[in-house]
Structure formats: C-alpha cells, structure tokens
Amino acid sequence: MSSDPWGRVDETGTVYVRTADGEKVVGSWQAGSPEEALAYFERKYEGLVVEIGLLEKRVKTTDLSAKDAQTAIDHLREQVDAHHAVGDLEALRTRLDQLVALVEARREERKAQRAKQSDEARGAKEALVAEAEELARSDQWRAAGERLRSLVDTWKGLPRLDRKSDDELWHRFSHARSAFSKRRKQHFAQLDAQREEARRTKERLVSEAEALSNSTDWGPTAARYRDLMSEWKAAGRAQREHEDDLWNRFRGAQDVFFAARSSVFAERDAEQTENLKLKEELAEEAEKLVPVTDLKAARAAFRSVNERWEAIGHVPRDARPKVEGRMHAVERALQEAEEAEWRRTNPEARARAEGLTGQLQAAVDKLRSQIEQARAQGNDAKADKLARELEGRQALLDQALKGLHEFGG
Known part of the structure; x- marks a missing residue:
C-alpha cells in the first residue's frame, strides 16, 4: 500500500483522498504501481489548481460577466466534489467560495456602476432637454440651430434609459426643436417681406441719387445725399x-x-492756400510794428496792412485762427499803446495826481516837523510813533510821485 498526506492506495488498487469528512474513493488503479496511481491523481489535482488560478485571474483582470464566471465556478466545483483528484480539496472549495464572493461583489459593483451610469445619462439628457428648451426661445438662428444639431448628436451617444423615461425626455427634446424650427421659419418669412420692402425703398433712393449726380448746387445736394444715406x-x-x-x-x-465737387473744391483750396501765404506775409509785416515807438506812424502802417488784408480772399478754415490771431495780437498792442498815451496826456487825471501828491507832501512835511518838536521836548515815545506813521505816508508819496512821473511831470 502507498500513501501521501492527502491520499493512499490500498492493496486492491483503490485510491482514496482524505477530506474533513473522512476518506473518499477517488478511483481504481490497476495498470501500474501505487506510486504511479497517486502521481496520476495528484496531477489531476494540480490541473484543478491551475484551472482555478486561471479563473481567479480572469475574474480579477477581465470583464468576464458574472453569469459566465458562476458557470465556470460551478463546473470546477462539480469536479472538486467528484473527488477524482488527490490533494487539499477543501482548500480548492475555499478558493471557489472566495471566487463566488468576489463575483457577487463584482456583480453588485457593476450593478451600482450601471445605476450610476443610468443616473448620469438621465442627468445628461435632462440637461440636454433644458438647453434645447432654452434654445427654442433664442433669436440667434444660426448659432442656436447649429447647437441644437450638436445636441442631437450628443443625445445619440448617450445610453438609453427605461422606455418611459427615455420617451418622455425625447418628447420634450423633440418638441423644443420643432418649436425653434417653427419660429425660425416665421422669422425668415417675415424677413423676406421686409427685404422686399427694402428693395422697393432702395430703388426709389437710387433713382433720386442718379438724378442728383450732375448737380452743381454743392451744399444742398451734398446735404440731400447725406439724407439719402440715412434713409438707405x-x-x-x-x-x-x-x-x-x-x-x-x-x-x-x-x-x-x-x-x-472735389474738383471744384480743389481749385478753391489751391486759391485759399495762396491767400494764406499772402496773409502770413502781411501778419509778419504787422508784427514788426511791435513794440510801438511812434503810435501815429504805427497806426497808419497797420491801416495799410489791414486794407491789403481785407482785399485778400478766404484762407483754409483750419489755418484761419492762427493767422488772424497774429493780426489781433498786433491790434491789441496798438490799442494798449493808445490807452497808455491817453492816460499820460489826460489833464483831469494829471490834476488829480498833482493834488494827491501835494496833500501827501504836506502831510510828510508836517510829520517831520512834529517829530523834531517831540524829540526837542524829550518825548521819544511820541517821536517814534510819529516816525512809524511817517514811513507809511512816505511810501504813499513815493507811489504818487511815480504816477505823476508817468504823466511827464
């Protein structure tokens, strides 16, 4: 008789395997030695080990369905339960039980995953419906139309829901697209009518524009063309x-x-440019009169310049302020010189200046006399007070004398 930890062969050639429930007959062996019998059934056990290992790998690393995995497990369990192999059969049963638990966990995981995918698909389709219903109210015909077509493609790529939910969402989605198409059709029908009205209006404007094209009434015609453009x-x-x-x-x-008009205005512009050159020369001639030394001669010379200025025509509008400003500056200088001369020769103003100067001179002389008298009496405090008053009166007198000097006195 031959044996090993998991089996033995008796003298009749019967092969047994040891299990938790006692020895079980594996089979009969008559063709060779007991060692060969054990080795044969041990190889059968190793074969089961390999098959279970491969199934474990497939379950863990591939997308083998739960149904196919359970079928394979049941097939292997039948072979283990048949006791046609020598080895730790209980360990194989334990591994098969663990595989069953793993397959069940995978089944629940995939069920949860499918539920999650279904929820995501429902959320995605509800979002598509909401966007489609929003787009159905849009007036951006091209952009909204293209977006709706894109939403259809997105919808087709999403998983189907249960029939009722899918049909309800699709009905809303389709209704939104139809509503948009109907509004767009109405809009373009109205637009066609508006464009026909625009065509008739523009033909009338073209006829008037062509009738005005040979007009030489430059200002009013240009204004009418601006009005026609606004109407256009x-x-x-x-x-x-x-x-x-x-x-x-x-x-x-x-x-x-x-x-x-541009041809005519070009000739006018050339003339005005020449006028500007002449006026700049006159402005330069006038500026040489300043500062004024001989008022009478300067006024006569400015009149001569001004007469020649007035004889010259218009200058370009943008150059007018600068060149006229130069002449106005000379004219102001002459006016200021005249005012200064008038002030200098005005007898009434001179008399007032002389009177004021005399009064101030008398006051200064009186204060000096009072100061001398106070100091002679030893009253320095009074003398100092009078001296301070004298300083103020002397300053006024100096100012008055300066003004009198301007009158030539």
Missing part, C-alpha cells in the same frame, strides 16, 4: 441678389457728384 441705412437690407447691384448704383451716383 434705415431701410434695412434687400435680398442678397439685389442688394449689391442697388448699392453699386447708389454709390456710383454719389461718386459722380462728389468727384465733380
């Missing part, structure tokens, strides 16, 4: 096939008029 902008756009042609005619008529 207010009319809106005509149909695309008409808009460019109408605009080219309208713009062409204006170009004819403004080109003619």
Whole structure:
C-alpha cells in the first residue's frame, strides 16, 4: 500500500483522498504501481489548481460577466466534489467560495456602476432637454440651430434609459426643436417681406441719387445725399441678389457728384492756400510794428496792412485762427499803446495826481516837523510813533510821485 498526506492506495488498487469528512474513493488503479496511481491523481489535482488560478485571474483582470464566471465556478466545483483528484480539496472549495464572493461583489459593483451610469445619462439628457428648451426661445438662428444639431448628436451617444423615461425626455427634446424650427421659419418669412420692402425703398433712393449726380448746387445736394444715406441705412437690407447691384448704383451716383465737387473744391483750396501765404506775409509785416515807438506812424502802417488784408480772399478754415490771431495780437498792442498815451496826456487825471501828491507832501512835511518838536521836548515815545506813521505816508508819496512821473511831470 502507498500513501501521501492527502491520499493512499490500498492493496486492491483503490485510491482514496482524505477530506474533513473522512476518506473518499477517488478511483481504481490497476495498470501500474501505487506510486504511479497517486502521481496520476495528484496531477489531476494540480490541473484543478491551475484551472482555478486561471479563473481567479480572469475574474480579477477581465470583464468576464458574472453569469459566465458562476458557470465556470460551478463546473470546477462539480469536479472538486467528484473527488477524482488527490490533494487539499477543501482548500480548492475555499478558493471557489472566495471566487463566488468576489463575483457577487463584482456583480453588485457593476450593478451600482450601471445605476450610476443610468443616473448620469438621465442627468445628461435632462440637461440636454433644458438647453434645447432654452434654445427654442433664442433669436440667434444660426448659432442656436447649429447647437441644437450638436445636441442631437450628443443625445445619440448617450445610453438609453427605461422606455418611459427615455420617451418622455425625447418628447420634450423633440418638441423644443420643432418649436425653434417653427419660429425660425416665421422669422425668415417675415424677413423676406421686409427685404422686399427694402428693395422697393432702395430703388426709389437710387433713382433720386442718379438724378442728383450732375448737380452743381454743392451744399444742398451734398446735404440731400447725406439724407439719402440715412434713409438707405434705415431701410434695412434687400435680398442678397439685389442688394449689391442697388448699392453699386447708389454709390456710383454719389461718386459722380462728389468727384465733380472735389474738383471744384480743389481749385478753391489751391486759391485759399495762396491767400494764406499772402496773409502770413502781411501778419509778419504787422508784427514788426511791435513794440510801438511812434503810435501815429504805427497806426497808419497797420491801416495799410489791414486794407491789403481785407482785399485778400478766404484762407483754409483750419489755418484761419492762427493767422488772424497774429493780426489781433498786433491790434491789441496798438490799442494798449493808445490807452497808455491817453492816460499820460489826460489833464483831469494829471490834476488829480498833482493834488494827491501835494496833500501827501504836506502831510510828510508836517510829520517831520512834529517829530523834531517831540524829540526837542524829550518825548521819544511820541517821536517814534510819529516816525512809524511817517514811513507809511512816505511810501504813499513815493507811489504818487511815480504816477505823476508817468504823466511827464
């Protein structure tokens, strides 16, 4: 008889395996030695070990379904329970039980995952519906239309929900798209009517613009063209096939008029530029009169310059303030010289200045006399007080004498 820790062979060739419930018959062996019998059934056990190991790996590392995994476990358990192998069969049962628990955990995990995916899909579809319903109220026809088409593609890529939920959400989604399409169709129908009205208005404006193109009434015609342009902008756009042609005619008529006006104005501008040059020369001649030394001669010379100035025509508008400012500066200098001369020769003002100077001189002389008298009497305090008063009166007298000197006195 031959044996090992997990089995033995009796003298009749019967092979047994040891289990927790006692020995179980594995099979009969008549073809060789007992050692060969044990080795054969031990290899069968090793085969089961390998198969269970492979199944464990598949369960842990692949997406093997719970159903297929359980079928494989049941098949292996049948082989273990059949006791056709020698080895620790209880350890294999334990591993199979652990596999069952792992498969069940995976089943619950995948169930939770599917529930989560379903919730995410529901949330995603509800968000798509909400956005579609918002877009259904939009007036951004192109952008909203493109976005709605994009939402359809997104919807198609999401998992289906239960039939009722999916149908309800799809109904709302489809209704929003239909509402948008209906509003867009109405908008463009109205737009077509507006463009037809714009075409008729612009044809009238083109006719008037073409009739005005040869006018030489520059100011009023230019103003009317500005009004026509405002009316053109207010009319809106005509149909695309008409808009460019109408605009080219309208713009062409204006170009004819403004080109003619520009030609005339160019001649005028050249003349005004020459006028500016002449006036700058006169301004330079006038500026040489300042500072004024001989008022009468300066006034006569300025009149001569001014007469020649007035004989010259217009200068460019942007240059006018500067060149006229130069002449005004010379004119102000002459006026200031005249006012100074008048003040200097005004007899009444001179008399008032002389009278004030005399009064102040008398007051100064009196104070000096009083100071001398006080000091002679030894009253220095009174003398000092009078001296301070004298300083103020002397300052006024000096100022009055200066003003009198301006009158030539």
